[in-house]
Structure formats: C-alpha cells, structure tokens
Amino acid sequence: MQNFVFQNPTKIxxxxxxxxxxxxxxxxxxxVLVTYGGGSVKRxxxxxxxxAALAGRTVFEFGGVEPNPTYxxxxxxxxxxxxxxxxxxxxxxxxSVVDGTKFISAAVxxxxxxxxxxxKKGMIEQVVPFGVVLTLPATGSEMNxxxxxxxxxxxxxxxxxxxxxxxRFSILDPVKTYTLPPRxxxxxxxxxxxxxxxxxxxxxxxxxxxxRFAEGLLLTLIEEGPKALVSPQDYDVRANIMWxxxxxxxxxxxxxxxxxxxxxxxxxxxxxxxxLDHAQTLAIVLPxxxxxxxxxxRAKLLQYASRIWGIATTDEDAAINEAIARTRGFFExxxxxxxxxAYGVSAAGIPxxxxxxxxxxxxxxxxxxxVTLEVSERILALCA
Amino acid sequence: MQNFVFQNPTKIxxxxxxxxxxxxxxxxxxxVLVTYGGGSVKRxxxxxxxxAALAGRTVFEFGGVEPNPTYxxxxxxxxxxxxxxxxxxxxxxxxSVVDGTKFISAAVxxxxxxxxxxxKKGMIEQVVPFGVVLTLPATGSEMNxxxxxxxxxxxxxxxxxxxxxxxRFSILDPVKTYTLPPRxxxxxxxxxxxxxxxxxxxxxxxxxxxxRFAEGLLLTLIEEGPKALVSPQDYDVRANIMWxxxxxxxxxxxxxxxxxxxxxxxxxxxxxxxxLDHAQTLAIVLPxxxxxxxxxxRAKLLQYASRIWGIATTDEDAAINEAIARTRGFFExxxxxxxxxAYGVSAAGIPxxxxxxxxxxxxxxxxxxxVTLEVSERILALCA
Numbered sequence: 093m094q095n096f097v098f099q100n101p102t103k104i105x106x107x108x109x110x111x112x113x114x115x116x117x118x119x120x121x122x123x124v125l126v127t128y129g130g131g132s133v134k135r136x137x138x139x140x141x142x143x144a145a146l147a148g149r150t151v152f153e154f155g156g157v158e159p160n161p162t163y164x165x166x167x168x169x170x171x172x173x174x175x176x177x178x179x180x181x182x183x184x185x186x187x188s189v190v191d192g193t194k195f196i197s198a199a200v201x202x203x204x205x206x207x208x209x210x211x212k213k214g215m216i217e218q219v220v221p222f223g224v225v226l227t228l229p230a231t232g233s234e235m236n237x238x239x240x241x242x243x244x245x246x247x248x249x250x251x252x253x254x255x256x257x258x259x260r261f262s263i264l265d266p267v268k269t270y271t272l273p274p275r276x277x278x279x280x281x282x283x284x285x286x287x288x289x290x291x292x293x294x295x296x297x298x299x300x301x302x303x304r305f306a307e308g309l310l311l312t313l314i315e316e317g318p319k320a321l322v323s324p325q326d327y328d329v330r331a332n333i334m335w336x337x338x339x340x341x342x343x344x345x346x347x348x349x350x351x352x353x354x355x356x357x358x359x360x361x362x363x364x365x366x367x368l369d370h371a372q373t374l375a376i377v378l379p380x381x382x383x384x385x386x387x388x389x390r391a392k393l394l395q396y397a398s399r400i401w402g403i404a405t406t407d408e409d410a411a412i413n414e415a416i417a418r419t420r421g422f423f424e425x426x427x428x429x430x431x432x433x434a435y436g437v438s439a440a441g442i443p444x445x446x447x448x449x450x451x452x453x454x455x456x457x458x459x460x461x462x463v464t465l466e467v468s469e470r471i472l473a474l475c476a
Numbered sequence: 477m478q479n480f481v482f483q484n485p486t487k488i489x490x491x492x493x494x495x496x497x498x499x500x501x502x503x504x505x506x507x508v509l510v511t512y513g514g515g516s517v518k519r520x521x522x523x524x525x526x527x528a529a530l531a532g533r534t535v536f537e538f539g540g541v542e543p544n545p546t547y548x549x550x551x552x553x554x555x556x557x558x559x560x561x562x563x564x565x566x567x568x569x570x571x572s573v574v575d576g577t578k579f580i581s582a583a584v585x586x587x588x589x590x591x592x593x594x595x596k597k598g599m600i601e602q603v604v605p606f607g608v609v610l611t612l613p614a615t616g617s618e619m620n621x622x623x624x625x626x627x628x629x630x631x632x633x634x635x636x637x638x639x640x641x642x643x644r645f646s647i648l649d650p651v652k653t654y655t656l657p658p659r660x661x662x663x664x665x666x667x668x669x670x671x672x673x674x675x676x677x678x679x680x681x682x683x684x685x686x687x688r689f690a691e692g693l694l695l696t697l698i699e700e701g702p703k704a705l706v707s708p709q710d711y712d713v714r715a716n717i718m719w720x721x722x723x724x725x726x727x728x729x730x731x732x733x734x735x736x737x738x739x740x741x742x743x744x745x746x747x748x749x750x751x752l753d754h755a756q757t758l759a760i761v762l763p764x765x766x767x768x769x770x771x772x773x774r775a776k777l778l779q780y781a782s783r784i785w786g787i788a789t790t791d792e793d794a795a796i797n798e799a800i801a802r803t804r805g806f807f808e809x810x811x812x813x814x815x816x817x818a819y820g821v822s823a824a825g826i827p828x829x830x831x832x833x834x835x836x837x838x839x840x841x842x843x844x845x846x847v848t849l850e851v852s853e854r855i856l857a858l859c860a
Contacts, residue, residue, distance in 0.1 A: 093650075093715040095491025100484070106732065107479025266477075298712030301696045301720050308688025316684060328682030331477040335732070336685050344728075348490065348719070 093299045096347040102235045103261040106335065108327075110263045111138075114145035114182070117223055117261045122180040123150045125173050127193045129157050129185045133227060136271050142184055142225055152176055157185065160363055160370065161192030163207055163243040170199045170206065173220065181222035183259075186276075187231025187283075190224050191239035194257040197222045209252055210241050216256045224262040228272060229334035230280030230371070232287060232341025234262035242364065249360045250452070264338065266330035274321050277333075278426035279371035281317035284337035285310060285422075286355060286374040293382065293392050294350040294459035306345045307399050309336050314400070317426060350459040355381045357457050358468055361448040366437050375423040375430045380474035382416050384467060388460065432475045439476040442469065477683045480731040486619045487645040490719065492711070494647045495522075498529035498566075501607055501645045506564040507534045509557050511577045513541050513569045517611060520655050526568055526609055536560055541569065544747055544754065545576030547591055547627045554583045554590065557604065565606035567643075570660070571615025571667075574608050575623035578641040581606045593636055594625050600640045608646040612656060613718035614664030614755070616671060616725025618646035626748065633744045634836070648722065650714035658705050661717075662810035663755035665701035668721035669694060669806075670739060670758040677766065677776050678734040678843035690729045691783050693720050698784070701810060734843040739765045741841050742852055745832040750821050759807040759814045764858035766800050768851060772844065816859045823860040826853065 105113050118124060124146060126139070133139045134155070143151060154169040173181070173196060183193035197219045199206035208214035224234045233239065237258045240251040269277075292306035313336055319329045339345070358381075359373030368376075386393060390412070397403040397415035405411040420430045429435065446469050449455075457463035463471075489497050502508060508530060510523070517523040518539070527535060538553040557565070557580060567577035581603045583590035592598035608618045617623065621642045624635040653661070676690035697720055703713045723729070742765075743757030752760075770777060774796070781787040781799035789795040804814045813819065830853050833839075841847035847855075 093491070093712055093719070095494065097487065097489050099487035103481065103483035104731075105481050107477070110479065261483075298715070300700060300712075300716045301692060301723065304692025304696055305689055308685060308692050312685045312688055328477055328684075331682070331732075332684045335477070339685065347488075348715075 093348040094297060094350070098343055098347045100235060100258070100343050102259050102342075104235060104264060104338070105261060106264045107331075108265060108267055110265050111141050111225060112145050113263065114142065114223070114225070118146065118149065118180055118182070120148060123152070123176060123178050124180045124182055125152045125154055125169070125176070125178040125196075126182045126184055127154045127157055127169060127189055127196065128183075129155070129159070129189050131155060132271070133184050138225070138227060138268055139184060142182070146182075152178060157189045157192040159188045160240075160242045160249065161188045161195070163195075163210070163241055164245065166192050166195050166199070166241070167206065169196050173200045179220060181220050182225065183222060184225045184227065186226070186228030187233045190226070190231070190233040190259070191241065193222050193224075194233070194239040195241050196220070197257055198254065207243065210250045211248070213252060216254050219256045221260050224259045225268075226262055226264050226334070227268045228276055228280055229264075229269060229337035230283040232284070232338055234259060234264065235338050235342040240360070247364050247448070248452070249364045262338075264334050266327055266334050269330050269334060270325050274427065275369075277320050277324075278317075278428050279369050280337060281313055281320070281333060281426060282371040282375050282423055282428055284333070284340040285313045286371075286378055287340040288313075288345065289378060290352045290356060291346045291349060293389055293396055294352050295389065296391050297349045299349045302345050302347065302349050303395070309340050309345070310400050312336050314422060321426065352457075352459045354385070354457040354463045354468075354471070357454050358445070358449070358471060361445045361452075362437075365441065365444060365448065366435065368435055368437075372428060372435065375428045376432055376475045377471065379416050379420040379430055380471045382419070383474055384471045385458070385463070386412055388458075388462065439473070442472045442476070445472055477732040478681060478734070482727055482731045484619060484642070484727050486643050486726075488619060488648060488722070489645060490648045491715075492649060492651055494649050495525050495609060496529050497647065498526065498607070498609070502530065502533065502564055502566070504532060507536070507560060507562050508564045508566055509536045509538055509553070509560070509562040509580075510566045510568055511538045511541055511553060511573055511580065512567075513539070513543070513573050515539060516655070517568050522609070522611060522652055523568060526566070530566075536562060541573045541576040543572045544624075544626045544633065545572045545579070547579075547594070547625055548629065550576050550579050550583070550625070551590065553580050557584045563604060565604055566609065567606060568609045568611065570610070570612030571617045574610070574615070574617040574643070575625065577606050577608075578617070578623040579625050580604070581641055582638065591627065594634045595632070597636060600638050603640045605644050608643045609652075610646055610648050610718070611652045612660055612664055613648075613653060613721035614667040616668070616722055618643060618648065619722050619726040624744070631748050631832070632836070633748045646722075648718050650711055650718050653714050653718060654709050658811065659753075661704050661708075662701075662812050663753050664721060665697055665704070665717060665810060666755040666759050666807055666812055668717070668724040669697045670755075670762055671724040672697075672729065673762060674736045674740060675730045675733060677773055677780055678736050679773065680775050681733045683733045686729050686731065686733050687779070693724050693729070694784050696720050698806060705810065736843045738769070738841040738847045738852075738855070741838050742829070742833070742855060745829045745836075746821070749825065749828060749832065750819065752819055752821075756812060756819065759812045760816055760859045761855065763800050763804040763814055764855045766803070767858055768855045769842070769847070770796055772842075772846065823857070826856045826860070829856055
C-alpha cells in the first residue's frame with residue numbers, strides 16, 4: 093500500500109426531504125447566489141423547494157450553467173456575485189453546476205485573471221463558501237475538491253484541484269433524481285463506474301481493502317444501474333446509485349493506490365472536439381484503453397474478471413477478453429454506444445484528437461506514465 | 477436506505493515514516509501533553525520518535541493509561557494538563573489511550589464533575605485539541621468521536637459520543653504494529669470484525685453499497701488477519717488490517733443502515749466483572765448473539781453466509797449454522813477462545829451480568845430494541 097493523506101471535510105446530508113435542512117446549513121444573514129443549469133430544477137419544483145428553505149435570506153439566481161461548464165458563462169456569474177456582494181453560493185444541479193460553482197467560488201475573490209486558476213493552477217487564497225443540492229448522481233464533485241472547466245474560445249477542457257473548494261455541505265435526495273432523462277441516468281452510472289476503474293484497474297499495490305471497496309462500488313452500479321432505467325422511482329435503487337457516485341470519487345478508494353485517468357484525459361478531448369457527453373466518451377474509450385494496456389494491467393484485469401464478472405481465469409487471455417467485452421456490453425445495455433462511429437465521428441478525426449493531447453501536454457498518461465501520444469493514438473484507433 | 481448525515485473531519489496520515497509529519501500538524505508554540513499506556517512505546521522507540529518530531533515544543537508526558545481506561549487514572553492526567561496549561565494532547569498508543577485522551581480533551585475545560593461527560597452525556601462546550609499516533613489497529617477510535625471509559629469505583633464501563641472529540645489528525649504507520657504481541661494483534665482483528673458485524677448483520681435496509689463495503693472489510697480481515705500472526709513484518713498485511721480497523725468504525729459503513737451493538741453491550745459487562753479483554757468478550761458473545769437472534773437476522777445471516785463464507789444457501793438453516801460456526805472458528809483460529817469457561821468464568825456468574833445490564837438501563841438492545849434482559853440472559857447462557 094502506498095502512503096497517503098486522507099481528509100474530506102464535506103458534510104453529506106442524505107435522503108428524502110433533506111433540502112429543508114438548508115435552513116440550518118446556510119447563515120441566516122447570508123447573501124446567497126443559487127446557481128443552476130438548463131432550467132429542469134425550475135420545471136420540477138426543486139428550485140422552489142430550495143428557495144422556500146432559504147426564506148428570509150437575500151437570494152440571487154444564476155441559471156444557464158451548461159454541461160461541461162464554460163469559463164465564458166461562469167465569468168458572468170462571477171461578475172454578478174461581485175456586484176451583489178454575494179457571500180454564499182449554492183449549486184443546485186449535477187456535476188457541471190457543482191464544478192462551475194467551484195470555479196465561481198475561487199474566482200470571485202481571485203486577484204488577476206481567474207482562468208489562471210485552471211490553466212496555471214493559480215494560488216487560491218480565499219473562496220466564497222458554497223453548498224450543493226445534487227440532482228444528478230455522476231461526477232462525485234459534491235464531495236471532492238476538483239472541477240473541470242471548458243474554455244470555449246480556445247477549446248480547452250482542463251481541471252483544477254484545490255482543498256479550498258470542498259463543498260461545505262452537499263444535500264443528496266434520491267427523490268430529486270426520479271425525473272432525470274434516461275440518457276442522464278445512464279451517463280451518471282457510466283461516469284461513476286469509470287471513475288472507480290481509473291483508481292482500481294492499474295497494477296496491484298497490496299491494498300486489499302481499497303480493492304474490495306472499489307469492487308463493491310462496481311458491483312452495486314452493475315446491479316442497480318439497469319434497475320434505475322426500468323423503475324425510475326425505486327427509492328433504494330436511486331439511493332444506492334447516488335451514494336455510489338459520491339463514494340466513487342471522494343478520495344476514499346484512491347487513498348494508497350496508483351491511478352490511471354487515461355480514459356478521462358482522452359475522453360475530455362473528444363467532448364471538446366465533437367460535443368459528445370462526458371460519459372459517452374468514457375464508454376467509448378475505456379474498452380479500448382483496457383485492450384491496449386492489457387499487459388500492463390494484466391493482474392488487475394484478471395482480478396476484475398473474476399470478482400466483478402465471475403469469469404473463471406484459467407485461460408487468462410480469454411478471461412481478459414471476456415471482461416472487456418462484458419464491460420462494453422454493460423455500457424451498451426444502458427443505451428450508450430461504445431464506438432465513435434455510432435456518434436458520427438470518423439477515424440479521420442483521430443489525428444486532431446492526438447494533436448489536442450499534445451497541445452495540453454498529455455504526453456505520458458496512466459499509472460506508470462507509459463501512455464505516450466503513440467499509445468493514445470492506438471487507443472483511439474480501437475475506438476473507431 | 478435510511479436518511480443519514482455523514483461528516484468526518486479527521487485527517488489521516490497513513491504509512492511508513494509519517495510520525496515525522498507531527499512537526500507540521502502541531503503548532504510550534506503548543507504546550508503538548510503526550511499520553512500513552514503501559515510503556516511499550518517507550519521500549520520500542522516510538523515515544524522517542526514522537527519526541528524528536530516535536531522538538532522545540534514544551535512537552536509533558538503522562539503514561540500508564542490502562543486498557544479499558546479508567547476515570548480514576550485519567551483524572552490525574554486532567555490535573556496535570558490543567559496545572560501545566562497544556563493546549564494540545566497527543567495520544568500515542570491504541571484505542572484505550574485514544575479513548576482516554578478524548579476524555580481528557582473534554583474534561584480539562586469542563587466546568588463541574590467531568591464524570592458527567594460520560595454518565596450524564598454532559599454538554600461539552602470546548603475541548604483541548606488532540607492528535608493520535610496509533611500503534612494498535614483495533615477500535616477505530618482514531619477516526620471517530622466516541623470513547624468508552626471505565627469507573628473502577630462503581631464498576632461502570634460507559635461510552636460517550638460527541639462531535640467535538642474527533643481527533644484533529646491520526647498518524648497510522650503500519651510499521652509501528654510489527655512488535656505487537658500476537659494476543660493484541662488477534663484482539664484487534666476481532667474487534668474490527670465485530671464492529672463491522674454490529675453495523676451489517678441486522679436486517680436488510682436496501683443499502684447495497686454499505687453492505688458491499690462491510691463485506692469488503694470482513695473479507696479483508698479474514699484474509700489478512702491470520703497472515704499478521706504468521707508474518708508479523710509483512711507491511712501490506714499490517715497496512716490492510718490497520719486501514720480496515722479505521723474504516724470499520726468511522727461512520728462510513730453505518731451511514732444509512734440499522735445498527736445492533738448487543739454483543740458490545742453485553743461484552744462490556746464481562747470486561748468490567750471479569751477483566752476479560754474487550755475482544756475476548758466479543759469473540760465469546762457474538763456467536764451466541766447470532767444464534768439467539770437468528771430469526772430476526774435471517775435475511776442478513778444468509779447474505780453473510782453466501783458472500784463472506786461462500787456457503788450455498790439452499791438449506792437456509794444449515795447455512796446459518798455453518799456461517800456462525802465459521803465465525804467462531806475464525807476467532808478460535810486467531811487463538812482467541814469463544815467460551816466463557818475457557819477464561820475460567822462459570823455460568824453461575826450470568827445473573828450478575830444480567831443485573832449489571834439492568835443497572836445500566838440496557839433493557840432493549842439491538843437494531844429493533846428487541847433484546848430484553850431475558851434475551852440477553854439467553855445469549856449469555858449460550859456463552860458458557
């Protein structure tokens with residue numbers, strides 16, 4: 093097991109009716125900016141419920157934070173927050189709204205050009221505190237200090253991680269996910285699944301309990317994910333997916349083990365270039381990554397084949413092939429195609445993706461920094 | 477899944493050589509009281525390593541915190557801390573030293589009789605902050621806000637839980653556990669195992685991921701526990717047991733599920749009356765608890781039989797019998813007998829234990845508060 097430091101200060105309020113607790117979590121004198129996305133929280137009543145819980149406070153709203161939130165949009169929220177002397181932010185939505193709110197939180201008091209927070213990992217000395225009302229389980233952003241922001245003008249999709257941007261609290265009410273479109277449900281399950289894989293399917297590190305936890309998340313997502321599409325209002329199914337997605341990326345299963353993230357890095361470029369959903373890119377890239385890196389990942393692929401898919405590993409190569417096929421089949425069973433062609437992206441675009449990776453300095457990805465541009469290109473070739 | 481609130485602020489510094497980090501975690505101007513137990517930390521050099529890391533600070537020492545730490549002993553530490561205006565505590569040892577230090581932390585600034593913190597759940601308005609250097613993985617106290625304190629004079633062993641007594645940080649260096657006597661290693665594995673069982677083997681609550689995590693801890697303890705006795709200096713084995721013991725009782729696997737704690741409550745009385753090690757009492761009581769409560773716990777016992785022990789559950793009663801027998805066999809395989817008689821305690825003492833439970837108001841234990849004194853007595857009868 094590798095040495096690690098683990099500390100996660102976010103307070104999770106989980107379950108039915110927890111939005112009412114906002115009243116205890118946000119100071120009564122606060123000037124609150126509520127951020128949200130495309131307006132579904134307006135249509136389904138969640139925003140009204142939030143406003144009721146915030147009664148008595150001065151509340152501003154900023155809607156329109158898009159999937160893969162952009163610097164261009166978020167800077168308008170920063171301007172509003174500065175103008176109105178906002179001192180608490182509340183993200184109401186999914187991972188994009190949460191990520192965007194992390195950027196706003198750091199950008200409002202930032203001296204200089206806020207894009208430097210992302211592009212140059214600029215020092216964050218203070219933040220506007222923020223909480224979350226999560227409506228879409230997927231990214232884990234509700235309990236971690238990371239965000240991914242896109243700059244439209246320059247086609248950059250880049251992340252930053254800073255302990256200052258842990259949410260103060262996150263409210264997770266599974267009922268709020270009942271009305272999600274199936275595509276977003278499937279995307280969320282795949283996003284959480286691949287988060288786990290990035291921290292698990294590397295090389296053995298003598299971390300038995302982290303492996304068991306990662307496997308527990310994968311098994312739960314495989315069992316509960318399809319049920320969420322069939323029975324959208326099954327509370328326990330929704331609750332398990334929601335809690336899995338949070339635990340998949342809150343620092344717990346990564347503590348003491350190597351991490352990969354090749355699939356995410358390549359996927360980000362596909363989103364920026366072709367507008368694919370984040371989870372769609374993961375569903376496309378992961379099977380290809382596992383195929384190309386099968387030797388480096390052999391021991392863990394065999395463990396994955398056995399413990400997750402119940403595959404006998406007497407014929408190792410057959411077991412690995414079947415595990416990768418079962419993974420692809422799981423994504424497809426959720427209605428998410430796993431080939432670029434299915435999204436109308438041709439293999440002719442691959443050099444452009446590789447060029448983007450080069451431009452972003454992603455020249456040595458993976459748990460052993462062995463995924464060179466040449467290896468990334470081979471992975472992309474298998475995505476076609 | 478039940479509603480829950482989860483927030484755990486303790487910072488974990490895990491791995492080889494982490495004691496040196498004390499220098500970053502404790503203010504340089506602090507007046508530090510280092511608490512420890514029977515002196516093994518003096519003999520094996522851990523205390524010297526701690527003192528080296530604290531160089532430049534004013535450091536006091538208080539040794540002699542006993543297993544099942546007593547109010548009588550701890551109050552002497554409280555007096556010392558008050559006299560010397562100590563403003564940081566550092567527990568160096570196992571769960572008893574950590575629990576004792578939590579009491580000291582709350583008692584030093586407490587107005588009135590500090591025993592009220594335990595006996596009357598007295599309001600804690602401030603604490604002396606404290607950190608931990610853990611040398612014995614077992615209780616999970618290093619990452620939770622609970623402590624159990626014994627009052628010798630009145631034969632009381634009682635717990636308190638208060639968010640104010642989370643450790644600020646805990647340093648977990650598996651190397652520091654290499655020199656533990658086999659009895660303490662075995663006790664630690666059993667303690668962690670039964671902590672998990674108390675939060676898992678109740679009734680189904682639709683909490684799939686909590687179940688998987690609990691099972692992951694149990695499987696790891698079953699696999700790694702015996703290895704620790706055979707190969708005391710296997711780093712990864714020690715690391716896995718240490719991290720399991722912390723995760724077994726840090727609020728994670730209990731979030732959203734019912735809890736039992738019958739075995740612990742009965743076990744506490746056995747320790748107070750007969751001086752048995754805490755883990756010895758758990759090894760004795762758990763098989764009896766599962767046997768007596770087999771109907772109420774049937775569904776989870778079958779899940780436990782299948783997922784932990786790989787027992788086919790076609791004949792349900794046979795599967796439950798075998799799962800309980802395997803549990804008993806696991807404890808015995810670690811060298812810990814599972815019958816009162818093996819410790820020289822006769823069945824004639826059982827009425828005295830029941831009387832203690834009555835005196836402590838433990839009249840309705842368990843996840844459904846269905847364990848009356850009469851049920852406890854039946855459990856104790858099976859411990860003989």
